[in-house]
Amino acid sequence: MAKIGFVGLGIMGRPMSKNLLKAGHSLVVYDVVPAGVADVTAAGAQSGASCADTAARSELVITMLPDGPEVETAMLGPGGVLEGAKAGTIVVDMSSISPLVSQKVAEACAAKGVEFLDAPVSGGEPKAIDGTLAIMCGGKKEVFDKVAPVLQKMGSSVTLTGPVGAGNVTKLANQIMVACNIAAMGEALVLATRAGLDPEVVFNAVKGGLAGSTVLNAKAPMVISRNFKPGFRIKLHQKDLRNALLAAESMKVSLPFTALAQQMLMALMNDGKGDLDHSAIVTFIEDMAGIEVKKQAATQG
Numbered sequence: 001m002a003k004i005g006f007v008g009l010g011i012m013g014r015p016m017s018k019n020l021l022k023a024g025h026s027l028v029v030y031d032v033v034p035a036g037v038a039d040v041t042a043a044g045a046q047s048g049a050s051c052a053d054t055a056a057r058s059e060l061v062i063t064m065l066p067d068g069p070e071v072e073t074a075m076l077g078p079g080g081v082l083e084g085a086k087a088g089t090i091v092v093d094m095s096s097i098s099p100l101v102s103q104k105v106a107e108a109c110a111a112k113g114v115e116f117l118d119a120p121v122s123g124g125e126p127k128a129i130d131g132t133l134a135i136m137c138g139g140k141k142e143v144f145d146k147v148a149p150v151l152q153k154m155g156s157s158v159t160l161t162g163p164v165g166a167g168n169v170t171k172l173a174n175q176i177m178v179a180c181n182i183a184a185m186g187e188a189l190v191l192a193t194r195a196g197l198d199p200e201v202v203f204n205a206v207k208g209g210l211a212g213s214t215v216l217n218a219k220a221p222m223v224i225s226r227n228f229k230p231g232f233r234i235k236l237h238q239k240d241l242r243n244a245l246l247a248a249e250s251m252k253v254s255l256p257f258t259a260l261a262q263q264m265l266m267a268l269m270n271d272g273k274g275d276l277d278h279s280a281i282v283t284f285i286e287d288m289a290g291i292e293v294k295k296q297a298a299t300q301g
């Protein structure tokens with residue numbers, strides 16, 4: 001059982017680190033906010049004094065942080081992971097960040113003899129709790145093979161998709177498809193509702209055909225019942241699409257639908273909806289039509 005350091009004990013990091021404890025690993029954990037540390041130490045982890053101290057006491061360091069700037073601070077900043085990590089340590093960053101930042105951090109790691117994988121996840125809090133996340137990894141095959149058994153304690157699908165940065169490119173591709181799917185679903189249901197149809201009937205009619213999808217099955221019922229409790233927050237999805245556009249620009253790739261969806265998400269954040277589920281993208285399209293997608297009975301009654 002590896003000695004693991006875990007940095008970043010938020011919505012995702014807490015249940016993920018607890019699954020490693022349940023699997024029998026010994027854990028040293030750290031977060032700048034003490035509440036997360038208290039929660040995971042109560043489940044059996046030891047507390048680290050800083051990112052550097054956590055890394056110094058570990059063979060494998062996992063980070064689960066909000067975005068690239070936090071990863072750079074926690075890894076490269078004063079008191080960061082690279083101050084404490086010995087040569088031979090493996091760092092796995094599971095945050096969803098720009099692949100360009102993953103590559104920058106990997107280079108700094110390599111200069112100290114530290115191995116690095118980027119390994120963002122899909123699935124959200126329920127799958128983090130169940131240990132059934134989809135984990136998309138970028139890095140060297142021999143490093144991936146060493147850490148895959150640990151990652152399998154947190155995810156049911158663990159895939160190496162290419163060199164460092166490939167995990168985050170895969171995650172961004174995932175986020176593009178999900179956001180554009182929700183926006184297209186919104187346009188479709190707004191049109192159907194304005195035409196006087198019950199959106200639930202329309203959803204049931206199309207879900208078995210080519211337009212059917214996991215996104216449609218998960219999000220259409222939320223919209224129709226007006227339940228926008230997150231799930232996955234608007235502000236996190238905005239961050240992911242911004243990272244997708246920055247990565248695309250660096251490769252001279254044009255992503256018009258992604259840009260449009262990112263602008264909708266930005267507008268929704270300015271409208272005070274940043275903490276709603278991303279299914280609330282539909283409300284942007286509803287506002288332009290002046291209509292709400294909801295059950296016909298509720299509309300009439």
Ligand code: NAD
Pocket residue numbers: 007008009010011012013030031032033036051064065066067070073074094095096097121122123124125231232233236
């Ligand atoms: P979160 O904000 O709940 O947790 C992040 C934690 O990092 C916080 O506890 C924060 O205090 C800590 N932190 C920030 N800077 C730090 C530093 N320098 N040192 C130590 N700790 C620091 O975020 P989350 O929802 O757990 O998401 C983490 C990552 O996973 C994000 O990149 C997100 O996009 C991604 N993700 C989230 C979900 C989801 O449904 N929440 C799903 C898939 C992927």
